[in-house]
Structure formats: structure tokens, C-alpha cells
Amino acid sequence: MSTIYDVAELAGVSAKTVSRVLNDDPAVKGPTRDRVRDAMTRLDYRPNSQARSLRRGDNKSVGMLLEDPAGGYQGRFHHAMLVASMETRNHLAIELFTPGRSDFPREDIAHFVADAQIKAMVLLPPLCDYGPLKSFLKDQGIHCVLISPTTPDDHYPSVNMDDRKAARDVTDYLLSLGHRRIAHIAGHPDHAAAFLRRQGFNEAFDAAGRPRPAKDYVAEGLFNFKSGIEAAEKLLSLKERPTAIFAANDEMAAATCSVAHKMGLRIPEDLSVVGFDDAPIASAVWPALTTVRQPYLDMAKRTLQILNAAGDAPHRSDVQERHIIAHELVIRESTGPAPAV
Amino acid sequence: MSTIYDVAELAGVSAKTVSRVLNDDPAVKGPTRDRVRDAMTRLDYRPNSQARSLRRGDNKSVGMLLEDPAGGYQGRFHHAMLVASMETRNHLAIELFTPGRSDFPREDIAHFVADAQIKAMVLLPPLCDYGPLKSFLKDQGIHCVLISPTTPDDHYPSVNMDDRKAARDVTDYLLSLGHRRIAHIAGHPDHAAAFLRRQGFNEAFDAAGRPRPAKDYVAEGLFNFKSGIEAAEKLLSLKERPTAIFAANDEMAAATCSVAHKMGLRIPEDLSVVGFDDAPIASAVWPALTTVRQPYLDMAKRTLQILNAAGDAPHRSDVQERHIIAHELVIRESTGPAPAV
DNA sequence: ATGAAAAATGTCATCGATGTCATTTTGTGA
DNA sequence: TCACAAAATGACATCGATGACATTTTTCAT
Numbered sequence: 046m047s048t049i050y051d052v053a054e055l056a057g058v059s060a061k062t063v064s065r066v067l068n069d070d071p072a073v074k075g076p077t078r079d080r081v082r083d084a085m086t087r088l089d090y091r092p093n094s095q096a097r098s099l100r101r102g103d104n105k106s107v108g109m110l111l112e113d114p115a116g117g118y119q120g121r122f123h124h125a126m127l128v129a130s131m132e133t134r135n136h137l138a139i140e141l142f143t144p145g146r147s148d149f150p151r152e153d154i155a156h157f158v159a160d161a162q163i164k165a166m167v168l169l170p171p172l173c174d175y176g177p178l179k180s181f182l183k184d185q186g187i188h189c190v191l192i193s194p195t196t197p198d199d200h201y202p203s204v205n206m207d208d209r210k211a212a213r214d215v216t217d218y219l220l221s222l223g224h225r226r227i228a229h230i231a232g233h234p235d236h237a238a239a240f241l242r243r244q245g246f247n248e249a250f251d252a253a254g255r256p257r258p259a260k261d262y263v264a265e266g267l268f269n270f271k272s273g274i275e276a277a278e279k280l281l282s283l284k285e286r287p288t289a290i291f292a293a294n295d296e297m298a299a300a301t302c303s304v305a306h307k308m309g310l311r312i313p314e315d316l317s318v319v320g321f322d323d324a325p326i327a328s329a330v331w332p333a334l335t336t337v338r339q340p341y342l343d344m345a346k347r348t349l350q351i352l353n354a355a356g357d358a359p360h361r362s363d364v365q366e367r368h369i370i371a372h373e374l375v376i377r378e379s380t381g382p383a384p385a386v
Numbered sequence: 387m388s389t390i391y392d393v394a395e396l397a398g399v400s401a402k403t404v405s406r407v408l409n410d411d412p413a414v415k416g417p418t419r420d421r422v423r424d425a426m427t428r429l430d431y432r433p434n435s436q437a438r439s440l441r442r443g444d445n446k447s448v449g450m451l452l453e454d455p456a457g458g459y460q461g462r463f464h465h466a467m468l469v470a471s472m473e474t475r476n477h478l479a480i481e482l483f484t485p486g487r488s489d490f491p492r493e494d495i496a497h498f499v500a501d502a503q504i505k506a507m508v509l510l511p512p513l514c515d516y517g518p519l520k521s522f523l524k525d526q527g528i529h530c531v532l533i534s535p536t537t538p539d540d541h542y543p544s545v546n547m548d549d550r551k552a553a554r555d556v557t558d559y560l561l562s563l564g565h566r567r568i569a570h571i572a573g574h575p576d577h578a579a580a581f582l583r584r585q586g587f588n589e590a591f592d593a594a595g596r597p598r599p600a601k602d603y604v605a606e607g608l609f610n611f612k613s614g615i616e617a618a619e620k621l622l623s624l625k626e627r628p629t630a631i632f633a634a635n636d637e638m639a640a641a642t643c644s645v646a647h648k649m650g651l652r653i654p655e656d657l658s659v660v661g662f663d664d665a666p667i668a669s670a671v672w673p674a675l676t677t678v679r680q681p682y683l684d685m686a687k688r689t690l691q692i693l694n695a696a697g698d699a700p701h702r703s704d705v706q707e708r709h710i711i712a713h714e715l716v717i718r719e720s721t722g723p724a725p726a727v
Numbered sequence: 728a729t730g731a732a733a734a735a736t737g738t739c740a741t742c743g744a745t746g747t748c749a750t751t752t753t754g755t756g757a
Numbered sequence: 758t759c760a761c762a763a764a765a766t767g768a769c770a771t772c773g774a775t776g777a778c779a780t781t782t783t784t785c786a787t
Contacts, residue, residue, distance in 0.1 A: 060745090061768080062766060065765095067744085072764075072765060074764085089496075091500030092500070092743085093440070093742085095436040095439055095503055095742090095744095096742070096744045097744055097745080098436055098772095099434070099744075099773065100745050100746080101745070101772085102772070113465070114461075114465055120455075131481075131482060134501075138477070138479075139480070141468050141469060155432065159433070160475075160477065162434075389772090401737090402736075402737060402738080403737075406735095413734070418735080433774075436772090436773080437742090437772070440774075442774080
């Protein structure tokens, strides 16, 4: 590997001048700059990032604690962060957080932060609501961004999507298709998102000046396939059978489709189904699900913007910084006009 | 952040001595060592890893190129690598490889390697068989380990599981349960693993001194659910219906279960089904699938062992280094004794 | 008790880049 | 043409750790 000195020698300048070229210092002009550039190319020179950040004292690594880097929400957000950090040239360091093991692996985390020279940390649900972890990081003076936390935090900014609004959009859409008998399969009661989605669902009726669906039109699910099956069976065997079902996530929506098919109902002719998340399963099932796309990539990009900008202005702890990223209603084949009565 | 000098001052020794304690140099003894240790604790000192590897010139970062860090095989291996690298205290750096974009992102990869100070790279299928990438890395002098490559490489060691043997184990097991009409759903013809699994399947019959299954007992699949459905439908409508089906992966095995159920066959009473991979779907379906567990974690551990040992002895290019990691047959509820005729 | 070997610790330079400040070169107006 | 400010470049110290080598302290045989 060639160093800045090799380049300097080849270009016939001092190392400092090479450094200036590297950092786009406007002081270096014309022919000198070109000679240096040329030498860098010829030697296939790459700056040593360790030496660089040792001297500068700064650091571009962003850390992320994950329980399951490959699965579900975390997996999809992880992917988005990787894409986003390629663009911003941030380095993303992943650490597994295994809550099972010992009470709270402070030592591991401290080690991780020091070892990977972490500048800041990204916390996803449910970790972003885990008090001991947050206060530990606060003590260590580590900046964080929280992704869709249940409770906002005074010290750290958060990046969210608007679950309530998204659920309302879904419901508005179903209403606009002429549906009047619209049921909801709610998510796990421990998740704030489940609550907000249900709220948005109800709100749409209020705004449209229609009565909210009867109590038996809202079934309790747990965000998984199995609970979706049970909820759908309950809803679809009501004497006033709904013409549309909005499930709080795609897995339960897929379960709903499967129950409907078993009962001989056609989708979307007899029943419209909407999911939430735009998880892989949403396009894998037939018919492909109408759903809400979680704006993972935009959330990841914003997260990095926040982190890269941090330090420019000190954080004001009297302002809660909540970033709301726009979602998108993805209309596929599982929804259609309400059946004629 | 405190430095080695702060510790030295507090302990009343020189920085070098602190360094010695850090590196477990046996030269430092008794009270001195204790004083230093104590000072480190009091200051919550963490060595600066950048300074350290700048000086040492070595580096513990292991790079991994992934197309989809969250999905399928790559996602599971990624997870295993994260677990394994926590133990060995290696840092794992992930870079997305998006073959779609431009012909071949040499510049991105070179940048990644330099920027993350990569010591070595781990390549998964199908990247580990991608010639241009491998020769590029060779030119850059980067050490690699290939995971389950289709064709072994003279320059780089590989870590594999024995697909042939595993398939044979599955088939032996089915034979031992008394099954005689055993069918196979093969995998995607482009994958070496598909070929090897089919080979192992056949071999079991040879070894048992039985005739190999008729040609129509081997259906061609593509490793996905849909192709599994079609293959299973074909196999289960043969007049001599098989009593056991060994699918080359779990998705196709799950598809087989679903077809069997639709036809009113009970599993395992009427039909035994075996998958391969022990993917999440294997335990998600009912009944849970008997399958072969890919030894992801052991493979990941071995990979890091190889990389951490590399450099101790130079690589001999006349020896192909192939590491075979033991798999495991996971017996669940989808297999049982052959039905009485 | 004494000297030499062994053990413990310290000094200084160094890894590759960049900040500070000094020096050289260039450009400008009289 | 010359003085002098401005622009371009360079010399040197530095970030935090460790290697090479020097120095001090201990140990032990005689």
C-alpha cells in the first residue's frame, strides 16, 4: 500500500500538499494539483482511514444494535441503512444485542463503541425504548437516533413514520372504493404502532362523518400469521360479513387471504384485503397485497443526515426532535370496489 | 476519552509499561501491573483501536460482500458471522454488492477495502464463483475465504458443508424408516448444491443395494415455493404414489406439505416429507419439517479461524484447502414410518 | 560482598495523515 | 523596478499506540 509520502515523492511536492489535494483545499492550484492527482492514480493510492481519523479525532462509523440482523423489521431497516450509508460514505458497524445473555451487556457495548470507534448509534424498536440502554449510552456521551420509538426521548432525536396517518389513508382509500363494512385486525397490544394504526382506522370514519365500525369488527391479532388466521376466521364468519379487511401488518393480511380462499371468497371481488409494511410476503402471496410501504430507505437516509449534521449545532434538550418520514400507499391486486349488495 | 498517557501518569509509570499491561506482556509483574490495571479501571480507559492498528500495521476487520444482507442464505450466514465475530473479537464490515449497477463496481470495492481497512474478505454464493471479482481481489492482494463455492479455487481456501453426504443421510434415514417409494424434488439446475443433493440421494440406494428410483420419481424444482407446488403435484399424482418425498430445500418441502394437505394426505402417516437448510419456514409450517441443518455458525467460526490464522504460514497454491463442516439431521414431525401397504 | 546475567521498566522513534506556523513564490501598484 | 501583500507550498509537531533499543533494578552464584 502506498502512503501519502510516496505520492509526495512521485509528484515532487511535500506530503502536506498531497494532503491538501486530498481534502480539496482550494489553496493548491493548477499544475501542482494535477501532478499530485496523477501520482495518486499511478500509485493507486488510498488514504489510510485510521491514520486520518486518529489525527482528526473525528470518526464516521455509525453503530447499530440489532437482535436479529436478518429478520423482519430490523432486517429490512438494516438493509436500508447499508444502502444509505454507501451513499453518504458512512461506515456502518453492527453489533448483536442479545438481551437473553446476562442482564445487560454494558461491557460488550462499551467495548464495541470503543473498538469500532463509533461516532453515534442507531436504536430500533424495541431497543430504542429500553431505558437502561439509553441512559448507559447517555452516560458514555454517545449520540443516538431512535427509530420509531414508542415514547419520544428528550435527549435524542427520533425518526418515525406516521402510523396513524397511514392507517387513516388506508381506510380512506377503502371508503373511497365504496366499502362500508370495513373490519380491522389490530396488532400486538404491546406495540405502539398497533395502537396508532387502530386509531387511524377509527379516525377515518369520524372524518367521513360515518359511525365507527361495531366492536366485533375489530379483531385482536399479534402481528403473526397464526393470530391472523384466527382473527380472519372470526371476522369472516360474522353474519354481517365485512367486504374489506385492513390488517395491521402483511403477515396477518396474508393469513386473511388464506382464510378467505378456504371459504371460497374471491379477492378482491368478494373481499378486499389491505396489509401494512410492504414486507416481502406482500408481493409473494396471490393476489399481491395492497399495503403501506414503510419508508425504510428514506428513514435511513434521514437518520444519517441527522448524525452527520450533529455537532454543527449543539442539541437543545428542550426541543423534542421528531422527524416524520412520508409513507406510501401501495395499491396492488388485493383491493377493489365494494361488491354490489 | 482517556489515553494511555493518562493511565501512565495516574499509575506513576511510563506509557510503554501501560502498553505492556494492555498486551499481557509477562514482563510486567506484581504491584506495577496492579497499579496500572487499577488506573485503567478508574479512568474507564479503552485503547484507541485506530492508533493501535496504525502502529501495528495489522488489522482485524473482515469484510463481507452481500447482495441481500437480510434474506435467505446470505441473511442466515450473515447472522452467523456476526455471532462468531463477537466471540473472536473480529470486526465485521458489510458492503452491499449490487451487480445490477454498472458492470463491476471495482472502484467501490477498492474504496471499501481501503476505507474499512479490510484484512480479508468472505465471499458467499454466488459471488464466490464470480471470476472477475475473485481475480480483482487477488490483484489487490486481499485474502479471501469462499463459502460453499461451486468450483474450488486454487488460491483461496473454502468452507463447505457436505451436501452429498447430507442428502445421503436423509435418504438413509428414510430407508431406515421402511420407505421404499421415495421421491426427490431437485433444486435449481444452476446450483451445484442441487446436483450434489441429488447425487447423495441416488447414492443411498446404491449403498443399500436397492435400485435407484425411477426417473419420474425425481422432479425438477427451482428452490422456490411455486416450483415446489408443481413438482409435488406431479409426484403425488403418480399411480405408484411415493410414501416419502425429499425436497432439496425447505421451501419446496413446505410446498409439498401444502399440496399433500390439499389432497387429503396426512403427514407423516401417509406421506413423509424432508426438507433441507433448516430455514425459518421449516419450523413455521405444520407439521414442523424434518430437515438438514446447515451448520452456519460452525462454518462462520471456521471461516474466522482460517482468517485469523492466515499469515502464520504462507499459502501453498498447490494445495486446495477445503474445509468440510459437519451438518446435522434435524428430525421433527414431518417424517414417520412407511405406511403399511 | 561482588559482578554478571536476568528481569523490569523507560526513552525515543514511528505508523500515516493533518493542524500550525514558517517560508517561498507570485502578483500588484507605484 | 521595487516593495509588499496575497497566494502557494513546506517543515515540523502531533494524534495514541507500540517496536527497537537503552537503562535501571533485581537476583543469584561465587
